[in-house]
Every structure is written in C-alpha cells, then in structure tokens.
Amino acid sequence: xxxxxxxxxxxxxxxxxxxxxxxxxxxxxxxxxxxxxxxxxxxxxxxxxxxxxxxxxxxxxxxxxxxxxxxxxxxxxxxxxxxxxxxxxxxxxxxxxxxxxxxxxxxxxxxxxxxxxxxxxxxxxxxxxxxxxxxxxxxxxxxxxxxxxxxxxxxxxxxxxxxxxxxxxxxxxxxxxxxxxxxxxxxxxxxxxxxxxxxxxxxxxxxxxxxxxxxxxxxxxxxxxxxxxxxxxxxxxxxxxxxxxxxxxxxxxxxxxxxxxxxxxxxxxxxxxxxxxxxxxxxxxxxxxxxxxxxxxxxxxxxxxxxxxxxxxxxxxxxxxxxxxxxxxxxxxxxxxxxxxxxxxxxxxxxxxxxxxxxxxxxxxxxxxxxxxxxxxxxxxxxxxxxxxxxxxxxxxxxxxxxxxxxxxxxx
Amino acid sequence: xxxxxxxxxxxxxxxxxxxxxxxxxxxxxxxxxxxxxxxxxxxxxxxxxxxxxxxxxxxxxxxxxxxxxxxxxxxxxxxxxxxxxxxxxxxxxxxxxxxxxxxxxxx
Numbered sequence: 001x002x003x004x005x006x007x008x009x010x011x012x013x014x015x016x017x018x019x020x021x022x023x024x025x026x027x028x029x030x031x032x033x034x035x036x037x038x039x040x041x042x043x044x045x046x047x048x049x050x051x052x053x054x055x056x057x058x059x060x061x062x063x064x065x066x067x068x069x070x071x072x073x074x075x076x077x078x079x080x081x082x083x084x085x086x087x088x089x090x091x092x093x094x095x096x097x098x099x100x101x102x103x104x105x106x107x108x109x110x111x112x113x114x115x116x117x118x119x120x121x122x123x124x125x126x127x128x129x130x131x132x133x134x135x136x137x138x139x140x141x142x143x144x145x146x147x148x149x150x151x152x153x154x155x156x157x158x159x160x161x162x163x164x165x166x167x168x169x170x171x172x173x174x175x176x177x178x179x180x181x182x183x184x185x186x187x188x189x190x191x192x193x194x195x196x197x198x199x200x201x202x203x204x205x206x207x208x209x210x211x212x213x214x215x216x217x218x219x220x221x222x223x224x225x226x227x228x229x230x231x232x233x234x235x236x237x238x239x240x241x242x243x244x245x246x247x248x249x250x251x252x253x254x255x256x257x258x259x260x261x262x263x264x265x266x267x268x269x270x271x272x273x274x275x276x277x278x279x280x281x282x283x284x285x286x287x288x289x290x291x292x293x294x295x296x297x298x299x300x301x302x303x304x305x306x307x308x309x310x311x312x313x314x315x316x317x318x319x320x321x322x323x324x325x326x327x328x329x330x331x332x333x334x335x336x337x338x339x340x341x342x343x344x345x346x347x348x349x350x351x352x353x354x355x356x357x358x359x360x361x362x363x364x365x366x367x368x369x370x371x372x373x374x375x376x377x378x379x380x381x382x383x384x385x386x387x388x389x390x391x392x393x394x395x396x397x398x399x400x401x402x403x404x405x406x407x408x409x410x411x412x
Numbered sequence: 413x414x415x416x417x418x419x420x421x422x423x424x425x426x427x428x429x430x431x432x433x434x435x436x437x438x439x440x441x442x443x444x445x446x447x448x449x450x451x452x453x454x455x456x457x458x459x460x461x462x463x464x465x466x467x468x469x470x471x472x473x474x475x476x477x478x479x480x481x482x483x484x485x486x487x488x489x490x491x492x493x494x495x496x497x498x499x500x501x502x503x504x505x506x507x508x509x510x511x512x513x514x515x516x517x518x519x
Binding site: 043045046049060063064065067068071296297300327329334336375376377378381382384385406 | 452
C-alpha cells in the first residue's frame, strides 16, 4: 500500500486535513491531493461572513501557504477533476486522461448548492454561495445592489443577510419553513436571531415559497412568491441547502444514500476507500439513523480519524466518535452549537435572552442532546465537554445560572 | 523590523519579521510554524491557536476580551495566567518583539 500511497479527492477543509495529518502522523508514502477549484485549499466559513463583507483579504482564506505542500511532500493537483474510480486496478482517472494509482483512496468531495428549480432561476444576479468565486461575485454586486432577496433562512442565508444589510442594502429573506434555522437550532435561538436582524431592518417572510423570478433585460428584477407577492430584487442569493457530491462514488458502485455511506471507521463499502466530511453519511451514537454533517469540525475530525488509521497510529477498528460542534457569526451575535438535537427536543433557556447572552439546552427525555449558545463561549466549551463525556445534566441544573456548566463536568 | 518569536515545546525558537497588526496566528500559519492549528480560521471559535505569552511580552499586548477569556477556559493544554489565543493578538505599533510559547497540544 505504501508504494501507491494515498490519493485524496477534494481539496476543501477535509481533504487538506487528511493530507496534513498524514504527515503529522508520520505517514511516509506518497500523498496526492486533487481538487477541482483553482489555487490553494481554502476556508469556506468566512465566505458568508468577513470575506463577503470585504474585511478578510483573499490571501487569508488559504488554509496554508503554497510552500506548505512541497514542504510536507504533498502533491497538490488543483483545477483537476476526478472523472472515474477503477476499484479493480485501484486507479482514479482525471479529466485530462491522467491516471493516479492509489493504495487507499479518500473521498472528500463535499457538497454543491441545491438549485432553485423555478422559472427565471437562470437570470443574471441570481447566485448561490459555496465557493470563493461565488463570494467574490456577490461582494461585487452588493456594492451596487439596492434590493437583495435571500432565499432560505439557514446559516448561509442569515449570514448573507447580515452582511448585505450592513452594506446598506434593503434585504428580504424568504423561507419555506415556518421559522429560521429549523434544521439546526431551537425556535428560541432561531427566533432570537431573526428578531435581532428584523430590528436592523431585514424583512422576513416565512412559510413562503418562491414561484418564479421575473427579469428585466436578462437580469433579475423581482421574486414572485406562492402567496402572490412580488418582491423587487436586483440581487438574489440562493441559500436553500446543499447536496452531497456522490456521483463519483455511485459511479464506482459504492453504497450511497444522500451521502457516501461509510461505517463507524469511515470506510465505504470498499475497504480501500474512505469518505469524510460533508459528503459522508456515517453511524453516530446520538442518532437512530446514520447522519451527514456539514461543518468544519466534522471534516477536520473525520480527516484526523482516517489519517491515524492509515498511518497506523490508531487501531484499524477505531470508531469515529467525536462530538459535533458548529458556529455562526451574525453581526454582534456569535452562535455556537455543541451536539446534535432533533427538531422536537425540548428547550431549556439558561440566562437572559433579553441581554443577548444566553444558552438553550436541548433535552430528549432527561438526556441532554445539544447546547446552543449566543455570546456565551464558556457555556459552549463546557457543553462540549459535558456532551463528549456523557455527563448527565438535569433541567434544573441547565437553567441555574448561579452554577457554571463547567462545574458539572468531570474533573480532568 | 519587528518580529514575533515562536518557541516550540522542545525549546526550538524561530523569529519571523512582521508588520504592525499581524496576528500571532496568521503569521504562524503563513510561515508554516507548527503547533498553531487554527481550526476555525481566526474566529475565536475553537481555541486551537492557544499560546503562552512570554513574561516580558505580556504587558505589551491589549487585554483579553470577554470572548477570548471564555474560550481560553477550555484550552486543551490548560490555561495559565499568560494564556492567549493567537488569533486575537496582533503585533502592536512600536513594539520590537513579542515572544510566544507553543503548547504541547491544541486538541
């Protein structure tokens, strides 16, 4: 295996981390990192935050400088698309015809924005946000846009709305569900963030679908809703979620199910191929069904898990069992989430929501499932520890601000 | 030119010239200094750019913010009185050198 080495498909946060960790872990064989996008592997979180606002220069997006890759003997192949996996001969074929042999293959193919399938979606100034190029295009248009419509009140949609409003645009967020961030957080936290933006002048329409987009000279001019409204728009940002890039895996006959299916060791149905990050669906003890998570933490920790296995640093049967955590920056509010809740988990508020510094602890029965913190980093960091070690927390302890959450954790 | 000096857990020192305003985290990442993970990219969300600031450098830096203070509480290598997040400390104007010690682990 060492001779053919490790080939990593996808040079986002997860793919980069596999390559970097393999060297940290002492792996000696060849490491090839193949990515479709031009340039160096970069961070995506700032694309909807500081970078979109023009506060983060593009050089600061790079995960590591160019010299890092040759310095660690990592072959970085950017602007290269993998077309095909030949499992029998253990080779991948690139778009230009070049073939790369692998001893082990890691799929870190990520996701792509879900398309808006309505008439007019092809008009100019109707844009998704996934890549650096997308963010640069939106930033340029925000300089002159007056009426921005954001479709989808998820993390991307809310973060874009904050930036667009701060840049002086009229902003209208349209969401099909009855509230914001419905998949991710309690109605308390979702409602708090919406209220904060509404106070700054962002308009929200919930339980509203988009029927079509109207154009003027090839450019978008308005959004028409199911409910019969016409909302003027000279820029429409689509934030209606993502789809995992599973086509390569499916084409190779690997098991897929809204994600590339992996086992507890993050191996696909072929033991010579792992999958990690946004594109991987894996078993997790906090969920009755396998999950797929879209986050930096998930990509990085799964990359480390696979690297340790390939470098022989961990036992081959080591399970991936890291606690998920997430973050979002929305103006003066920092949202940090530890754990994964279900939509109908109960919510216990800790602290004073009116002060803009509080946490919401989610419970399923008597079991703590997740903690959502607004401007409460101490609660968040304590929650990561409590959830990771499985320490039980009662509802009365959850609400008792006289005692730090950290005090409930086992002494380390 | 002002510089940031990084001291690895094994005592190895490396000094990197910087312009005022450069952060300890970004400078380390841009120059391949090991031991600064910076998982969140500088948003003070992950506490994996934790450093121990040398005694003489401490007074040169602005105070710890509330967010930084709360994140440091859970730093993997244990908080000390000279703990800072590398993403939150920038080279101040008129300072010639700051020295930071990199902890043995960040996660």
